[in-house]
Amino acid sequence: LSEGDRPERAQGRLLSSNWLRVLGVQPALGRGFTEEEEIDGRDQVALISHGLWQRRFGADPEILGSNILLDGEPHTIVGVMAADFWYQSVFDDIWVPFAITGEESRNSHYIRVLARVKEGFTQEQAADETDRIAAQLAVDYPETNSGNGARVMTLHEDIFNEGFRVGTSISSLAVMFLLLIACANVANLLLTHAVGREREMAVRSALGASRGRIIRYFLTESLMLSFAGGVVGVIVSVFGIRWLVSVMPSWFPRVNEITLDGRALLFTTAIVVLSAVLVGLAPAIQGARGSTAASLKEGGRGGTAARGGRLRKGLVIGEVALALALLVASALLVQAFYNVRLADRGFDESDLLAFRIALPEQQYPDEVSVTAFHQELTQRLGSLPGVNAVGSTSIIPSQGNNSTYYTLPGDDVQTDQDRKVTDILEIMPGYFDAMDVRILRGRGLEDSDREGTLDVIVINEVLAERHWPDEEPIGRQIVFSEITSEVVGVAANTGVATATPGERPMVYVPVYQTGRRNLAYLVESDAPLESLFEPVRAEVQAVDSDIPAYSIRPLKDIIDESLGGDTIMAKIMSVVAVIALILALAGVYGVMAYSVSQRRQELGIRMALGARDGDVVGMIMRQGMILAAIGIVVGLGLAFAMAKGVSFFLFGVSPFEPATYGAMAAALLLSGLIATYFPARKATHVDPVEALRAE
Numbered sequence: 001l002s003e004g005d006r007p008e009r010a011q012g013r014l015l016s017s018n019w020l021r022v023l024g025v026q027p028a029l030g031r032g033f034t035e036e037e038e039i040d041g042r043d044q045v046a047l048i049s050h051g052l053w054q055r056r057f058g059a060d061p062e063i064l065g066s067n068i069l070l071d072g073e074p075h076t077i078v079g080v081m082a083a084d085f086w087y088q089s090v091f092d093d094i095w096v097p098f099a100i101t102g103e104e105s106r107n108s109h110y111i112r113v114l115a116r117v118k119e120g121f122t123q124e125q126a127a128d129e130t131d132r133i134a135a136q137l138a139v140d141y142p143e144t145n146s147g148n149g150a151r152v153m154t155l156h157e158d159i160f161n162e163g164f165r166v167g168t169s170i171s172s173l174a175v176m177f178l179l180l181i182a183c184a185n186v187a188n189l190l191l192t193h194a195v196g197r198e199r200e201m202a203v204r205s206a207l208g209a210s211r212g213r214i215i216r217y218f219l220t221e222s223l224m225l226s227f228a229g230g231v232v233g234v235i236v237s238v239f240g241i242r243w244l245v246s247v248m249p250s251w252f253p254r255v256n257e258i259t260l261d262g263r264a265l266l267f268t269t270a271i272v273v274l275s276a277v278l279v280g281l282a283p284a285i286q287g288a289r290g291s292t293a294a295s296l297k298e299g300g301r302g303g304t305a306a307r308g309g310r311l312r313k314g315l316v317i318g319e320v321a322l323a324l325a326l327l328v329a330s331a332l333l334v335q336a337f338y339n340v341r342l343a344d345r346g347f348d349e350s351d352l353l354a355f356r357i358a359l360p361e362q363q364y365p366d367e368v369s370v371t372a373f374h375q376e377l378t379q380r381l382g383s384l385p386g387v388n389a390v391g392s393t394s395i396i397p398s399q400g401n402n403s404t405y406y407t408l409p410g411d412d413v414q415t416d417q418d419r420k421v422t423d424i425l426e427i428m429p430g431y432f433d434a435m436d437v438r439i440l441r442g443r444g445l446e447d448s449d450r451e452g453t454l455d456v457i458v459i460n461e462v463l464a465e466r467h468w469p470d471e472e473p474i475g476r477q478i479v480f481s482e483i484t485s486e487v488v489g490v491a492a493n494t495g496v497a498t499a500t501p502g503e504r505p506m507v508y509v510p511v512y513q514t515g516r517r518n519l520a521y522l523v524e525s526d527a528p529l530e531s532l533f534e535p536v537r538a539e540v541q542a543v544d545s546d547i548p549a550y551s552i553r554p555l556k557d558i559i560d561e562s563l564g565g566d567t568i569m570a571k572i573m574s575v576v577a578v579i580a581l582i583l584a585l586a587g588v589y590g591v592m593a594y595s596v597s598q599r600r601q602e603l604g605i606r607m608a609l610g611a612r613d614g615d616v617v618g619m620i621m622r623q624g625m626i627l628a629a630i631g632i633v634v635g636l637g638l639a640f641a642m643a644k645g646v647s648f649f650l651f652g653v654s655p656f657e658p659a660t661y662g663a664m665a666a667a668l669l670l671s672g673l674i675a676t677y678f679p680a681r682k683a684t685h686v687d688p689v690e691a692l693r694a695e
Contacts, residue, residue: 001094011092015031022115029424037180045096050082063591070096114155130149181323182229186226189590190225245371316632320668320672327581336570352529357519358547375447381539384525387527390528391522396555398562401504406480408420421505424508425507427508435522438595446491449510455486456513460507461490463506463507474489493506589676621673
């Protein structure tokens, strides 16, 4: 984007004239595109984002009709989109009409089509229709359409990919587990309270209070507690949302719109009411079921206490089980995250600076002009103080991959299904030096590998082992479409597309033979990378003042951002798991402490008959450990199910890693041991005489 003397790289999309109408939106200023503006060669127009309008044009209300240069071509601004509008990417700033020629359309298999369907028309019906159309096109145009089809998805599925959907589902399930643990804790508290007020309830019943009224009384108490907790939760959530937004990756859809709005408060209110019912129902029924006559007698609370004790123990077992499931899931995610982050990618990203360059076709129409630009820029960058090597590539490491079909000479190829697939990178000769990638056989790519010379490629170890495991790959040929290239070198495996080196086949093609205009530069330097930002911009401007260097960042930061989804999942699950562990241990402690208080007479008799402190401590701790052990056994089943759910995010970690399960179970058992010890120790402080006298 050029306007004035400040070139800027802007992200945009090609759109049909009816695109806004299908979405059901209109520009905040101006208009959309007309059908005539889709015709190639007409006066070119553009829509701009609200952010670009403010940032670049100072929110000028007279912006409509102004001219800007996009890739060197004049465009007239006809509209400004609303501030809250985005589609497919929050980084889009410019939209221009989709003008495509008839010849191009036969080979264009990348187009996204947006359709608003009639009521009752299902996604399956739409998929059947597109499959039928694709099959007919394959019959009519076998050369260009054989093996090509279309995938039908909802707009929500398109924007929020599988990783996002799985992540939000698992996070929601984890929070639900946490809610259940909290509810179990409060229910235990209320059950204890109900047993202590058994005589009070008996008096109320004797004076004419019905069971329904007693149940309502307990539920009212539960509701008040739940609402108090809900208010505290809302206050805490304000800070929690700030933290969540701060750790979210920048590409996360509408991250700045995450807020506590009316819908969230309504949902919170519903959860509070539901929690109140879940928490208060058992104590309410417990309090209403007691025998009035028995409860009014001194010591007549044993049956109710016993029933309540069984329920309390069951709740604690459930808490421990849920806590173990969350601990295992979070441990697996953290382990997977560190596996990804610390994986040997075959290169060291810590000393690499990355930025992008895009050359307009109008200014750089052929391979000669493109090559001249890249050569001059590479030389200038290489002369900067502290720079050791400069390379360029079609894709920045960790930013995805490009794949292509290929065959070997002599292969019988009828359709695309008969072809093989490999990742492909277009690179300049300095790439291997900048990335410190070893050439194991043959040579790397050189300046002499240009258009008009022998088409050459370098392959990685995976591809060499796939086709020539016991033979010399140098000099072999690989066919891409109608181009036959000769293998001149074999490079070490690197994790360019993903964090896993050595798992994907890779072909390196010289940029000088493809004339690629859009490249990512990689600058290896001993100097602080931030100190190179301005010198890099200056060198690019020195080569061509209309070309901006954009997305200048340390490669390490780019890789970290690409792992944003895994990072946020690991952080959320870890926080939830720690809270769950604390609540579960509080539950174990509470039940054992109450058990000790209820058994004062028994403990007094035991100590009066000669039981030592160690015997009492051991007895109480055994009971607590039995509860924890049962909870762990139940929790292992839940942990298996939850681990399977998070398997999408697990890199280099089995969902059923025995060591992780064992470690988390042992940690929970040890924590339970500590939580049980204090009530057990308190039991030894019981005075036998006072205990017997009190009873």
